[in-house]
Amino acid sequence: xxxxxxxxxxxxxxxxxxxxxxxxxxxxxxxxxxxxxxxxxxxxxxxxxxxxxxxxxxxxxxxxxxxxxxxxxxxxxxxxxxxxxxxxxxxxxxxxxxxxxxxxxxxxxxxxxxxx
Numbered sequence: 001x002x003x004x005x006x007x008x009x010x011x012x013x014x015x016x017x018x019x020x021x022x023x024x025x026x027x028x029x030x031x032x033x034x035x036x037x038x039x040x041x042x043x044x045x046x047x048x049x050x051x052x053x054x055x056x057x058x059x060x061x062x063x064x065x066x067x068x069x070x071x072x073x074x075x076x077x078x079x080x081x082x083x084x085x086x087x088x089x090x091x092x093x094x095x096x097x098x099x100x101x102x103x104x105x106x107x108x109x110x111x112x113x114x115x116x
Contacts, residue, residue: 002067002075003053009079014046017086024093038089045082 021042025035054064 002070002072003065006053006067006070006075006078007050009075010049010082011046013079013082013086014042014049017042017089020090029097045085049078049082 018039021030021035021038024030025032030038053067053070057064057066
């Protein structure tokens with residue numbers, strides 16, 4: 001049951017990250033290379049999240065979804081780490097957008113001043 005709670009809390013965060021990435025790519029705000037890299041990162045994180053604990057249980061000789069060792073702290077900690085990864089990635093995207101806008105404005109200003 002605890003493992004399912006862990007998934008219920010974290011899969012929406014990863015889904016939002018994937019949807020945000022896909023939307024930015026379709027709008028042309030993300031390069032194809034960055035899209036592939038980020039998509040791989042989030043997909044790998046999702047696979048690790050889903051497979052790690054059941055794999056640990058199988059290797060330990062326990063039932064696959066046995067989660068008596070998974071504490072509430074572990075669930076909160078994992079959710080916080082994934083949420084912080086999402087927020088850091090979002091902040092990095094915003095910083096890049098501001099830097100690109102600033103660079104374009106500076107170029108436009110330089111062009112207009114050179115015409116005078």
